[in-house]
Amino acid sequence: MISLTDFLMVGAGLFCIGLYMIVSKHNAIQILIGIELILNAAILNLVAFGKYDRINNGGQMFALFAIVLAAATTAVALAIILNVYKQYKTIDPGQVDNLKD
Amino acid sequence: MSLVQLLFYIMGFIALASALFVAGTKNVVRSIFMFFITLFALAGLYVLALADFVAITQVVIYVGGILVLILFAFMLSGKETLNIIAQQRKQFISLRRLPAFLLAALFFIVLVNMIAKADVNNLYWIKRAADLKNIIQPDAAMTENIGVNLMTNYLLPFEGISILLMVALIGAAHLSRKGRGQ
Numbered sequence: 436m437i438s439l440t441d442f443l444m445v446g447a448g449l450f451c452i453g454l455y456m457i458v459s460k461h462n463a464i465q466i467l468i469g470i471e472l473i474l475n476a477a478i479l480n481l482v483a484f485g486k487y488d489r490i491n492n493g494g495q496m497f498a499l500f501a502i503v504l505a506a507a508t509t510a511v512a513l514a515i516i517l518n519v520y521k522q523y524k525t526i527d528p529g530q531v532d533n534l535k536d
Numbered sequence: 537m538s539l540v541q542l543l544f545y546i547m548g549f550i551a552l553a554s555a556l557f558v559a560g561t562k563n564v565v566r567s568i569f570m571f572f573i574t575l576f577a578l579a580g581l582y583v584l585a586l587a588d589f590v591a592i593t594q595v596v597i598y599v600g601g602i603l604v605l606i607l608f609a610f611m612l613s614g615k616e617t618l619n620i621i622a623q624q625r626k627q628f629i630s631l632r633r634l635p636a637f638l639l640a641a642l643f644f645i646v647l648v649n650m651i652a653k654a655d656v657n658n659l660y661w662i663k664r665a666a667d668l669k670n671i672i673q674p675d676a677a678m679t680e681n682i683g684v685n686l687m688t689n690y691l692l693p694f695e696g697i698s699i700l701l702m703v704a705l706i707g708a709a710h711l712s713r714k715g716r717g718q
Contacts, residue, residue, distance in 0.1 A: 459636035507704035514711035
């Protein structure tokens, strides 16, 4: 049997790598990948705890919801990134410092 | 050490190592493709947590949908991104990455401490689940249970998320339309 602590450790590692990517990268797409890593760490924890809920199956269910939410987030975020690129010719969030006009 | 545990450590190592590579490499295309490996390893971890349906969903939605979208957006946002990479290379030695690294490392230490102190294997509700035989067994087929639960207990979140997904997709299509509102 794999203990829950092992799952939580892997999740913590993924979370911190995602945090590092969000803070340090200069490319909006890589920041998005960091967000996906954090979401995956959360989903891993949900799934690991969901093993102890056979009847209601809450963990796996909300892991599914989180995956769908991640897909929706990514679609909108990438559309925004493409628009930002059209406007500024760059996707470095540090250089996007104007409003539209 | 049983075979399952060995597989778990292998999968966890692959996931963490490929995530580190994703965070560390300067080549964006390579990091996106390495992210494939991370997601597949995570799907393997979900299987080891006895959540096979979630694992399949992960492969279908993340690998089939999100990563293709990310690659697509990367290719569309052109070679300016490569210039950014070149600039990054020049200032690698500077202290810009140190705060991020410190933040992540300290947060990791806090998380590990918290997990060690929380002692999750002996939580009250987990012990009770073990007593009531409410644990998913390795040979159980959970997909049917997921379907039944989705249509009974979790019907409201299900409908809510379907509306939200539709709104998000229409919004994304509207945002990325050409010649918008000029």
